[in-house]
Amino acid sequence: MTGDSLRARARPAVTDAGLNATVGAATRHLTTERIKAFEELANGEELRVSARSVRERTLARLPELLGLLADRVEAAGGKVFFASDGAEACRYVIEVARRRGAHLIAKSKSMVSEEIGLTPALERAGLEVVETDLGEWIVQLAGQPPSHVVAPAMHLNRRDIAGIFARHGAEGIGDEPTVLTAHARRELRRVFLSADVGISGCNFAVAETGTVCLVTNEGNGRLVTSVPPVHLAIMGMERVVGTWAELDLLVSLLARSATGQALSAYTTMVTGPRRPGEVDGPEEFHLVVLDGGRSAALGGAYREALHCIRCGACLNICPVYRQIGGHAYGSVYGGPIGAVVSPLLCGDEFRDLRLASSLCGACYQVCPVMIPLQDLLLQERRDAAGKAGRAERWLWRLWARAWGSSRVYRLSARVARWGARLLPGRWVPRWGAGRDLPHDPARWGRREKGRPGGA
Amino acid sequence: MPQPDVVLFTTCIVDSVFPSVGRAAARVLERLGHRVSVARASTCCGQPAWNSGFHAEAARVARATLRDLSSLNDRVVCLPSGSCTTMIRVYWAEMFRLAGDEAAARQAEELSERVLEFSELVARSPLLPGRCARRVAYHRSCHMTRELGIIDQPTRLLQGLEGCRLVDWADDLCCGFGGTFAVKQPEISVAMADAKVRSLLDSDAEMVVGCDQSCLMHLEGRMRRLGVTLPVRHLAVVLDEAYAGAGR
Numbered sequence: 168m169t170g171d172s173l174r175a176r177a178r179p180a181v182t183d184a185g186l187n188a189t190v191g192a193a194t195r196h197l198t199t200e201r202i203k204a205f206e207e208l209a210n211g212e213e214l215r216v217s218a219r220s221v222r223e224r225t226l227a228r229l230p231e232l233l234g235l236l237a238d239r240v241e242a243a244g245g246k247v248f249f250a251s252d253g254a255e256a257c258r259y260v261i262e263v264a265r266r267r268g269a270h271l272i273a274k275s276k277s278m279v280s281e282e283i284g285l286t287p288a289l290e291r292a293g294l295e296v297v298e299t300d301l302g303e304w305i306v307q308l309a310g311q312p313p314s315h316v317v318a319p320a321m322h323l324n325r326r327d328i329a330g331i332f333a334r335h336g337a338e339g340i341g342d343e344p345t346v347l348t349a350h351a352r353r354e355l356r357r358v359f360l361s362a363d364v365g366i367s368g369c370n371f372a373v374a375e376t377g378t379v380c381l382v383t384n385e386g387n388g389r390l391v392t393s394v395p396p397v398h399l400a401i402m403g404m405e406r407v408v409g410t411w412a413e414l415d416l417l418v419s420l421l422a423r424s425a426t427g428q429a430l431s432a433y434t435t436m437v438t439g440p441r442r443p444g445e446v447d448g449p450e451e452f453h454l455v456v457l458d459g460g461r462s463a464a465l466g467g468a469y470r471e472a473l474h475c476i477r478c479g480a481c482l483n484i485c486p487v488y489r490q491i492g493g494h495a496y497g498s499v500y501g502g503p504i505g506a507v508v509s510p511l512l513c514g515d516e517f518r519d520l521r522l523a524s525s526l527c528g529a530c531y532q533v534c535p536v537m538i539p540l541q542d543l544l545l546q547e548r549r550d551a552a553g554k555a556g557r558a559e560r561w562l563w564r565l566w567a568r569a570w571g572s573s574r575v576y577r578l579s580a581r582v583a584r585w586g587a588r589l590l591p592g593r594w595v596p597r598w599g600a601g602r603d604l605p606h607d608p609a610r611w612g613r614r615e616k617g618r619p620g621g622a
Numbered sequence: 623m624p625q626p627d628v629v630l631f632t633t634c635i636v637d638s639v640f641p642s643v644g645r646a647a648a649r650v651l652e653r654l655g656h657r658v659s660v661a662r663a664s665t666c667c668g669q670p671a672w673n674s675g676f677h678a679e680a681a682r683v684a685r686a687t688l689r690d691l692s693s694l695n696d697r698v699v700c701l702p703s704g705s706c707t708t709m710i711r712v713y714w715a716e717m718f719r720l721a722g723d724e725a726a727a728r729q730a731e732e733l734s735e736r737v738l739e740f741s742e743l744v745a746r747s748p749l750l751p752g753r754c755a756r757r758v759a760y761h762r763s764c765h766m767t768r769e770l771g772i773i774d775q776p777t778r779l780l781q782g783l784e785g786c787r788l789v790d791w792a793d794d795l796c797c798g799f800g801g802t803f804a805v806k807q808p809e810i811s812v813a814m815a816d817a818k819v820r821s822l823l824d825s826d827a828e829m830v831v832g833c834d835q836s837c838l839m840h841l842e843g844r845m846r847r848l849g850v851t852l853p854v855r856h857l858a859v860v861l862d863e864a865y866a867g868a869g870r
Binding site (some may be wrong): 177437522523524529545549564565568570572580581583592600601 | 634637638639641642644645662666670671672673676679685686690712720764768794798799800806810812813815817839840842844846849850856870
């Protein structure tokens with residue numbers, strides 16, 4: 168049966184009590200905060216509807232808006248590079264770094280950079296890359312990928328983090344969060360001040376002014392984009408918005424959905440490099456706009472997945488994500504949205520993620536742009552059905568033939584009932600390992616077969 | 623006011639594995655004054671195949687049920703299942719269209735207007751007196767809550783029973799059944815049930831009640847395996863016992 172690789176990754180995750188407790192507590196907390204933040208709004212539902220239509224309108228005029236964005240960025244003195252795939256984007260970033268003779272790169276959080284493997288590519292090119300988002304830095308030190316689009320180290324508790332720091336030269340500092348963050352701040356300050364290039368992500372890019380908007384809570388984004396002499400921002404091409412009014416709507420929904428904040432601690436706007444007469448800001452500004460499967464997805468059945476603003480609310484509410492955490496998805500994008508976008512953006516090997524859902528629909532309810540995630544997952548399952556193994560296809564065909572006739576159905580129902588009664592539960596593959604079989608001593612009476620309640 | 627005649631589509635799982643739920647549902651509806659008959663030629667709503675991506679196979683099975691239910695003139699169709707009701711009301715038309723059967727899709731759209739989930743139908747009548755002196759953990763099944771928006775009806779019916787108290791627990795968290803998900807990803811499915819059971823044990827519930835026998839089969843199966851012996855009951859059974867004066 169399909170989905171065995173997902174099963175193999177999920178198996179250790181579901182039995183890891185520590186992981187379960189850490190991810191469970193964090194996701195429940197974020198979900199509670201999100202609910203509170205939306206309760207503050209009189210018109211939260213209306214805003215979701217508006218946000219959805221903003222995303223629809225934006226994607227409908229994507230080429231035009233990207234053209235405008237590029238014009239405005241260049242008018243502000245920046246350079247724009249359209250990369251058709253990850254390899255092209257990485258090559259461009261390496262070229263810029265080499266031209267500047269860079270050694271050290273300070274990076275703020277960017278899921279697109281994870282998607283294209285930018286850090287390993289830069290390292291292969293001989294550059295030192297340091298993540299400056301606290302969570303990203305922790306997982307970088309641990310040699311792990313992020314496990315959540317918003318909270319990269321969600322799967323780690325403070326003892327885990329103290330252990331990771333200890334392995335990297337900070338032994339005996341204990342596991343007090345204030346001490347741990349002070350240590351990180353000291354270490355990262357050195358990086359901000361000496362980095363040759365700063366690489367940031369881009370939560371949104373405003374076409375009308377050529378402005379890159381970064382939403383962070385630690386201020387590292389602001390340092391990365393203003394201290395090093397070169398700032399390189401990288402974005403998925405769907406990240407554009409037309410106007411500041413649209414940005415306003417999406418940023419406020421992003422913060423509320425992600426962390427339950429009305430606004431994140433830092434909302435940074437970057438328009439081009441330092442201008443004459445300004446005292447700080449980079450000398451060079453580059454915007455890398457990545458296609459990487461997006462334009463292909465735009466014309467297909469999964470178009471709405473490109474509406475996503477990466478708030479992580481669907482991960483937090485997802486009962487599957489809560490049980491297995493982000494790493495078990497095997498993709499940089501986990502949770503319900505990850506199950507949908509990973510095959511589009513990261514490759515066919517992630518198609519089995521369509522099975523990482525009970526289709527409970529909780530994700531759709533929290534999505535700030537109302538992506539019908541369970542419908543998209545169903546669509547994925549339909550797409551996969553044609554390529555399913557022969558056994559599964561025959562099984563369904565046989566089932567359809569049998570249960571398409573009430574006579575054969577009735578016979579098989581009787582078999583199922585006796586099977587459930589006679590078979591030891593543990594013998595039933597896949598069901599019986601964790602669950603007993605049902606037993607209902609009642610039976611339809613002869614007289615009741617036409618009218619069961621009428622006895 | 624005369625009550626409408628009702629056709630009970632017991633759903634495949636109740637029909638084949640849990641007849642007591644079907645009989646209880648019929649008795650409750652009759653007690654409310656409905657004339658009840660059972661849709662004997664109906665088989666299954668097709669959901670297992672639909673959720674697995676096999677829409678043509680789902681449509682083939684659903685067509686037998688559609689034919690049966692559509693032949694019963696304009697009688698109300700009642701299902702003791704939120705997810706099968708969702709399948710008919712929300713997904714059937716789309717499924718038949720995907721399978722290229724426009725006529726069936728239209729028929730499904732007509733039919734969907736008179737298809738009601740059990741608690742939804744029961745809650746339309748005045749409350750009957752009954753007693754169930756238990757602390758109840760009510761499980762909100764996903765499709766019933768999120769797709770159909772049937773939220774208050776079952777809890778109102780339970781709270782209408784003398785002595786019944788609803789406890790606070792992770793009521794709207796998915797139990798992890800999810801149809802074929804339960805066997806395609808058994809480890810995750812069971813872990814999800816465990817999260818539900820932990821929340822149950824943290825409450826002081828004496829009984830779990832729900833409106834989807836499939837969720838309840840999964841939860842109960844897991845609870846038995848874990849040695850948790852709290853009773854797990856379909857709402858129809860609870861109401862039937864309470865109304866018959868057998869509730870304690």
